[in-house]
Amino acid sequence: METLEFQSEARQLLQLMIHSIYSNKDTFLRELVSNASDALDKLRLESFRDKDMDVDVDDLHIVIESDPAARTLTVRDNGIGMTREDVVRLIGTIAKSGTAEFLKQLKEQQQSSSDLIGQFGIGFYSSFMVADKVTLVTRHPHAGGVRWESTGESTYTIEDVEDAPQGTSVTLHLKPSDDEDKLPDYTEPAKIREIVKRYSDFITWPVRLGGEDINSRKALWARPASEVSEEEYAEFYRHISHDWNAPLETIRMQAEGAFEYQALLFLPAQAPLDLFMRDSRRGVQLYVKRVFIMDDCAELMPEYLRFVKGVVDAADLSLNVSREILQQDRQIQLMRRRLVKKVLSSIKSLQSSRPDDYAKLWGEVGAALKEGLLSDVDNRTAILDICSFASTHSETELTTLASYISRMKEGQEHIYYMTGDSRTAVEHSPHMEALRAKGYEVLILTDPIDEMWVDAVPSYEEKLFQSVAKGQVDLETEEEKSAAAEKASEFADLLTWMGSALAEDVKEVRLSTRLTTSPACVVGDDHDITPTLEKMYKAMGQELPKIKRILELNPSHPLVEGLHKAFAGGERESLADTAELIYGMALLAEGGELADPSRFVKLVADRVQRTF
């Protein structure tokens, strides 16, 4: 027998379970039954793939046994089981992405830890909410038996056993029942039956207690919608999503005819913790005629809809279907197209019928949805329809593009936006001045993905998207235009000189029509990438050639007027420093970074000194 230590994250989670703050302790049984059901799915699948595997798959089931005298409860399955290595890896450590983040959040907000536990899904470890010792005996078809035991403290024991049956049994040595601590007597058959009915009724495998099947095993998606209760949907959602919250919306679909399928999909009330982590995700499961085939079926749901959970049951596929076959199957592609349209249209109807729920969903998964603007060109308009953005129209409320357009000023041709790191940075950026002065509304885009899609999506409802930090701002009247032309010729020499003084950093210096109070700002050409995007590329390790933008000066700002005068008076040497200072200030004003901050500070210090 060997005694091993739990990995430190695992130990922390176990402590959390032992001193559980989660009030609904019944859920431990759901987790064990759910794991057993997964193990049975896996064994059946393996037996399809590996014809030589010598296991009996005719009577796959889950058995629950209780012993009131010994105060034990056992959940046993004859599924895939685990090898010794599996046990050490799967039960002794937590490889799940997001664990570290989860534990951090938990430390930060002790209050709502039960919600967080729910979101993370603690699976097997939840046994320690109700047991002071857990024994697991398991055997994988290709390996010998293993016995694992722990009290949930820092260590566990593991040993080989001779005569373990195929599959896994988990025996809980229950803590004494205690009404005050909301710990019922889990050895009582009525209690067990009630929990299984409530949480696991739809499990496709029989769950047996005292020789009797206690779950109805009816696939929810095969039952008439009118007969399935909200609560049943919610439990099923929890089973497949490992989210302990109820779903925000349930979507059902059915197609008859040449290619028959049924789909039961869910939109989450809370984003999965791993939404923006690339490795671990569980999306839509594929079933064929009620038989589980695979998890996370990428062929059924595009990546940007990875928060959609659920089941698709296709009648006309082979049970042996592989990812390769799915990828090439035209019917699957058609089906996926319809599923995507259905999800997008469901979100759209949520938007009009339950705006608060829509807003909640958008807050949770909007940033993922926007990825679709880049990857799903066919549905671009449908995605734009359901997008919401912060805007200068309201401090707190988001706006849809349709309502932006409804507020557009007479003669306004563009949907103005500005990207940046934060709302404050965008609002205070000099680029906004003229638009604010003229009363135009500007969308404030601060998600990293915004930097990308704005370059790819030209318009919405025939209105072009226009960055306020790029290109020239349109002038409205003839007077404005001729006044600007006059100023430009007045400043021409200064601009040329400054252009060459700053040639390392900018490609042009020109007068601005967008500034009212700032002396200067830096703008891009229409097709230049923005500084934020440049930063993102750098963070991903991509070296880009130096991007030079355009420095715009505000000719009515006293600083620029003074510069103009000094230049006309023949001053050059100290003006080179001034030019550099103005460029640096423009960068800082938009929340950008200076190439050489210490040099900038020195120039400022020099100037300030001279004022004493």
Ligand SMILES: Nc1ncnc2c1ncn2[C@@H]1O[C@H](COP(=O)(O)OP(=O)(O)OP(=O)(O)O)[C@@H](O)[C@H]1O
């Ligand atoms: N009855 C079982 N038979 C075979 N393997 C099992 C069984 N129970 C657990 N396992 C293995 O141990 C792993 C960890 O289980 P655990 O319940 O902690 O997490 P999970 O089911 O993967 O996810 P979640 O925490 O979201 O429920 C499982 O993924 C599975 O591989």
